[in-house]
Each structure stands twice: as C-alpha cells, then as structure tokens.
Amino acid sequence: MLNQARVRAAQVTDIPALLVLMRELAAFEDYLTDFAVDAQALCERAFGPSAQCQVFVAESAGVPCGYAVALLIPFTYDLRPTCLLKELYLQPEQRAQGLGRQLLAGVASWAIDQGAGRMKWDVLVGNSRAERFYQCLGGRPVSKWLAYEMAEPALAQLAGQLPG
Numbered sequence: 296m297l298n299q300a301r302v303r304a305a306q307v308t309d310i311p312a313l314l315v316l317m318r319e320l321a322a323f324e325d326y327l328t329d330f331a332v333d334a335q336a337l338c339e340r341a342f343g344p345s346a347q348c349q350v351f352v353a354e355s356a357g358v359p360c361g362y363a364v365a366l367l368i369p370f371t372y373d374l375r376p377t378c379l380l381k382e383l384y385l386q387p388e389q390r391a392q393g394l395g396r397q398l399l400a401g402v403a404s405w406a407i408d409q410g411a412g413r414m415k416w417d418v419l420v421g422n423s424r425a426e427r428f429y430q431c432l433g434g435r436p437v438s439k440w441l442a443y444e445m446a447e448p449a450l451a452q453l454a455g456q457l458p459g
Contacts, residue, residue: 300389302397305350305362307342310334312359313350320384324419351401353385353394361385363398367409375412378402383416395428417442 305313314334321330341350341364353361363383367376380402385395406414416434418425426436451457 299357300353300355300392300394300397302351302353302394302401304401305341305352307338309350309352309359310337313337313352313362316359316362316384316386317382319386320382323384348381349402349405351398351405353389353398355389355392355394360389361394361398363402365402365405365414367406367411371412373412375410378406378409378411378414380414380416390424396432399432 311334314332314337317332317337318327318330321327339345340347348364348366351363351365352359353363361384364381366379366381368379369376371377380399383395383398383402385398403414415437416429418429418436445453448457
C-alpha cells in the first residue's frame, strides 16, 4: 500500500534484502548465471569508506521491495557530473503504486544535491513497460548514441594482457 511505502537511503543492514532483489533483477534481465555480487562486495562498494555508488531502498510495510543504484560520472562537458541510474527494480507486485516514481525521485534529489546536470540510464530492449514509465516522468530515449560494450576477453586483448 502506498501509504505504508517509503524510499530511503540503503543501510548496511539492508544488504541481505538487497541481494535478493538484485538476484531477481539479474534473473529478469537474464544474467543470473554471471551475477557475482555477494554481501562483502556490496558492503565495500556501496557502504565502505570508498563507496562507488549510492543505493536507495523502497519498502512497503517496512519490508524492502525494490531498490535503485546510482553513481556519478564526474565532470562532463559543462563541468557538472552526470548521474547514472545503474539499476532500478521493484518486485512485480509492488509496481504501479507509485514506488518506482518515489525511487526515481530519490535518485533525482540525490543527483541534484551532488550538483549533477543530468541523469542517464539504459532500458532493456523489449521492456516497453519500463519505457512507458520513464517517458511519463519526462525521460526520453536518446537515439543520437549507440551503446557499446567490451567484455573482459576483448579488454585483455586490447590491453595486450592476454596470456601467451
């Protein structure tokens, strides 16, 4: 229920619930077999002294049911960081109740507090429900750029670090 729902910054005590939610997202996006996050890594990367991201938790009736992970890409063309929404996930039964909007608003507020000039994210091809959600909040697809990636074997080859 929306009146019992809230979004807040994640805490170390949320790690077990976050790992469950992250695995659910990994299953949905079909990378569960490659999922390597464990409690120690999540603690170090999200809550340690050299935290690399900001994590938000959505909870309904006090139970975590979704999360968002954001990070900053420092100093782009206008000397303001870009907020990268890396992950946003809500359990299916919690969708269409306003929690996704609250999660995204929490990330947006954090981004503004960090001086970000924009927020960017990717949407899984074929996830039209997510596309509609982001578009109704003012997001728009960017067709100017084509996403590329380079997996570890290609990185090693490019860096000249392939085992010989």
